[in-house]
Amino acid sequence: MSMAQATVSLGGLRKSYRVGESSVEALKGVSLAVAAGEMVALTGPSGSGKSTLLNLCGLIDTPDAGSRELCGKVLDGLDEIRLTQLRREKVGFIFQGFNLVPVMTAYDNVEYPLLLLGVALEERRRRVAEALHRVGLDALARRLPDALSGGQRQRVAIARALIKAPALVIADEPTANLDSATARQIVDLLHELARERSASVVVATHDERMSSHCDRVLHLIDGELQ
Amino acid sequence: MKWLIFAWKNVMRNRRRSLTAMLITAFGSAAVLASGGFALFTYESLEEMTARDTGHVVVAHARGFEGDEDVPLQHGLADATALAARFAALPGVRAVAPRVQFSGLISNGDKSAVFVGSGVVPEIDFRLRGPQMSFLAGQPPASKAPAPEVVIGNELARLMKAKVGTLLTLLATTTEGNLNAVDVIVSGIASVGVPEIDKRLVLADLASVQKLLLSDKVGTLSIYLKETADTELVAGRVRESQPGLTVKTWRDLAVFYQAVRALYNRIFGILGVIMICIVLFAMVNTLGMAVVERTREIGTLRAIGTLPGEIVRNFVFEGMAIGAAGAVAGMLLAGAATVALLFAGAEMPPPPGRSVGYPLLLSFSPTLYGAVTLMVIALAAGAAWLVSRRAANKPVTEALAHV
Numbered sequence: 001m002s003m004a005q006a007t008v009s010l011g012g013l014r015k016s017y018r019v020g021e022s023s024v025e026a027l028k029g030v031s032l033a034v035a036a037g038e039m040v041a042l043t044g045p046s047g048s049g050k051s052t053l054l055n056l057c058g059l060i061d062t063p064d065a066g067s068r069e070l071c072g073k074v075l076d077g078l079d080e081i082r083l084t085q086l087r088r089e090k091v092g093f094i095f096q097g098f099n100l101v102p103v104m105t106a107y108d109n110v111e112y113p114l115l116l117l118g119v120a121l122e123e124r125r126r127r128v129a130e131a132l133h134r135v136g137l138d139a140l141a142r143r144l145p146d147a148l149s150g151g152q153r154q155r156v157a158i159a160r161a162l163i164k165a166p167a168l169v170i171a172d173e174p175t176a177n178l179d180s181a182t183a184r185q186i187v188d189l190l191h192e193l194a195r196e197r198s199a200s201v202v203v204a205t206h207d208e209r210m211s212s213h214c215d216r217v218l219h220l221i222d223g224e225l226q
Numbered sequence: 227m228k229w230l231i232f233a234w235k236n237v238m239r240n241r242r243r244s245l246t247a248m249l250i251t252a253f254g255s256a257a258v259l260a261s262g263g264f265a266l267f268t269y270e271s272l273e274e275m276t277a278r279d280t281g282h283v284v285v286a287h288a289r290g291f292e293g294d295e296d297v298p299l300q301h302g303l304a305d306a307t308a309l310a311a312r313f314a315a316l317p318g319v320r321a322v323a324p325r326v327q328f329s330g331l332i333s334n335g336d337k338s339a340v341f342v343g344s345g346v347v348p349e350i351d352f353r354l355r356g357p358q359m360s361f362l363a364g365q366p367p368a369s370k371a372p373a374p375e376v377v378i379g380n381e382l383a384r385l386m387k388a389k390v391g392t393l394l395t396l397l398a399t400t401t402e403g404n405l406n407a408v409d410v411i412v413s414g415i416a417s418v419g420v421p422e423i424d425k426r427l428v429l430a431d432l433a434s435v436q437k438l439l440l441s442d443k444v445g446t447l448s449i450y451l452k453e454t455a456d457t458e459l460v461a462g463r464v465r466e467s468q469p470g471l472t473v474k475t476w477r478d479l480a481v482f483y484q485a486v487r488a489l490y491n492r493i494f495g496i497l498g499v500i501m502i503c504i505v506l507f508a509m510v511n512t513l514g515m516a517v518v519e520r521t522r523e524i525g526t527l528r529a530i531g532t533l534p535g536e537i538v539r540n541f542v543f544e545g546m547a548i549g550a551a552g553a554v555a556g557m558l559l560a561g562a563a564t565v566a567l568l569f570a571g572a573e574m575p576p577p578p579g580r581s582v583g584y585p586l587l588l589s590f591s592p593t594l595y596g597a598v599t600l601m602v603i604a605l606a607a608g609a610a611w612l613v614s615r616r617a618a619n620k621p622v623t624e625a626l627a628h629v
Contacts, residue, residue, distance in 0.1 A: 060529050060622035081533060088531025095626075099526040103235040115228055116531050160530075 006033035007167045007200035013066035026052040028223040037198040041211035044220035050204040057202050058170035059083045071167050092161030096173035098153040100145040107141040110159045131159040151182035171203040233543035247512035251552025254501040259560035263588030265490045276480040278358045281448025283461045284474050297403050302443030318456040323350045324444040326435050330398030334386045343428035345435025364390035364414030367431045374434035375413035379427030383415045400440040408438045419582040509609035517617045525625025534618040541614035542607045549606025553599040564588040
C-alpha cells in the first residue's frame with residue numbers, strides 16, 4: 001500500500017524510554033500503513049511496544065526517529081498545538097478504562113468533541129442523538145457514567161470517539177475490562193460503526209474475538225513487527 | 227455557556243472542599259468589606275467633623291495662615307462683610323462664617339486660666355457645627371445680649387467653678403499690643419469631646435471679641451458648602467476672584483483627618499493583603515488538589531483534542547465560580563453586618579485624647595463591594611491559572627498514566 005492511500009503511515013519509527021540509568025528501546029524502526037476503513041489489530045505480550053505504537057499513531061507521543069503521516073499530512077516537526085488540532089479533527093480514542101468525564105452525562109461526553117470543533121447547537125443535538133441511538137443508549141443519555149455499566153460506558157466512549165467522523169480511531173484494549181458477552185457486543189459495534197464511517201481503526205488487544213474481526217493482525221515483539 | 231456549566235459541575239464534584247474554599251473566600255471578602263466599610267465610615271465622619279469645624283473653604287489674609295502675627299489680627303481681613311457677601315453669592319455655598327481666633331486669660335476673680343477662643347457669629351456658627359459640639363448646659367451666646375456672653379468648655383467650667391449665668395472676665399492683648407478685659411456671662415457649657423480643647427475652649431460673640439481686641443477685622447471667613455464634593459470647585463472660584471488672599475480647603479487644614487486616614491489606610495491595607503493571601507492559599511489548595519486528582523482526565527481531554535489553553539480556561543472558570551460564589555456570600559455577610567450595626571447602637575471606645583466614643587457603623591460603598599468582588603474573582607482565576615498550567619502542558623501519555 002502506498003503512503004498516499006493510507007490514513008496513517010509510519011516509517012521507521014523508533015522510540016526509547018529512560019528507565020533509571022538505562023535506556024529501553026520500545027520501538028525499533030517500525031513501519032506501518034493503515035488504509036482508509038481498515039481495521040488493524042496490534043497484538044503482543046506486555047512490554048512489546050503496543051501502547052507506544054498506539055500513542056505514536058494517535059499523535060499523543062512523538063518518536064525519536066522516523067516519519068509519520070496522517071491523511072497525507074506529514075507530521076514531522078509539527079508542534080503540540082498543531083498535533084492537538086489534528087487529533088481534535090481526525091483522531092478518535094477509545095480507552096481500556098473508558099475514561100469518560102465523570103461529571104458529564106452520557107450525552108455531554110459524546111457531545112464534547114463537537115463542542116471542541118465548534119459545531120452549532122442544533123447540529124450537535126442531532127448528531128449526539130443519532131450517535132447515542134446507534135450505540136443503543138438513547139434512554140440513558142442523561143445518566144452520569146457512574147450510573148452506567150461497564151459495557152454501557154464503553155458504548156458511550158465509542159460514540160464519543162466516532163461522533164466527529166474521525167479518519168482514525170485508536171482503541172487501547174477496549175474489551176479488557178468487560179465480561180465476554182459485553183466484549184462481543186462492543187467488538188461488533190466498533191467494527192460496524194468504523195465500517196459505516198470508513199474510519200481506520202488501530203486496536204491494541206489481547207482479545208482474539210477482537211483481532212478476528214480485524215482486517216490485519218500485526219504481532220509486535222520487543223519493539224519489532226513480526 | 228456549556229463551558230460554564232461544565233465548570234460548575236466540576237466545582238460541585240467535591241462539594242465539601244469547594245464549600246470550604248467558598249467559605250474562606252466569603253469570610254475573607256466579608257472581613258475586607260467590613261473593615262473597608264469601617265474605614266470609609268471613619269473617613270466620612272472625620273470629613274464631616276473637619277468641614278463642620280473649619281468650614282469647607284477657609285479664606286484668610288495672604289499671610290493669615292502663617293501664624294507669625296506680632297499682635298492679634300495683624301493679618302486679619304478688613305473688608306470681611308463685603309467679602310462674605312460675595313462668597314455667599316457663589317453657587318453651592320450654604321453660609322459664610324466670619325471668625326476671629328484669640329487667646330488670653332480667663333478669670334473668675336479667684337483664679338485665672340489660659341483660654342483659646344473664637345469669636346463667631348452665633349446664629350451661623352452653632353447651626354453649622356451640628357453634633358460635633360454638644361451642649362451640656364445652657365445655650366449659644368446671643369449676639370444682641372445686654373452683656374457679652376460666652377460658651378466655655380466643660381473642663382474649663384470645672385476649673386473656673388462656672389455654671390450658666392456665672393460672670394467671668396476675659397483678658398487679652400489688643401491689636402495695639404495693650405491688655406484689655408471684658409466681663410462675660412456664661413451662656414452655655416459645651417464639649418467637643420477632646421478634654422485638652424474643652425479645658426481651654428471659649429466661644430464668644432464676634433462683635434464682643436472685636437470690641438475686646440479693639441478691631442473690626444476678622445481672622446478668617448469659613449465658607450460652608452451644600453456638598454462637600456464641591457470643595458475644590460468653590461475653592462478654585464474663590465482663588466480666581468481673590469488672588470491676593472490665601473484660600474485653603476478643609477483637607478489642607480485637617481491634620482488629624484490626614485493622619486487617621488494614613489494610619490487606617492496602612493492598617494486596613496495590611497489586613498487586605500493578609501486576606502488576599504488567605505483567599506489565594508485556599509484557592510490554590512482547593513484547585514491544586516482538583517488538578518492533581520483530575521490529571522488523568524486532563525490527559526483524556528488532551529488526547530481528544532483539547533488544547534492546553536482550553537484546559538486552563540476550564541479551571542479558571544472553576545476558580546471564578548468558587549470566587550464569585552464566595553464573594554457574593556461575603557457581600558451578604560458584610561451587608562448583614564452593616565445593617566445589624568445600624569440597629570445595634572454599638573459604640574467604639576474613645577480614641578486616645580478624646581473623652582467620648584463614636585458609633586460603630588460600617589459604610590456601604592458600591593465601589594468597594596464591586597472592587598472586592600472583582601479582586602476575589604481575579605484572585606481565584608489567577609490561582610486556577612497558576613495551578614492548572616503545569617498539568618495542562620504535561621505530555622498526554624504522562625497525564626494518562628497518572629494514578
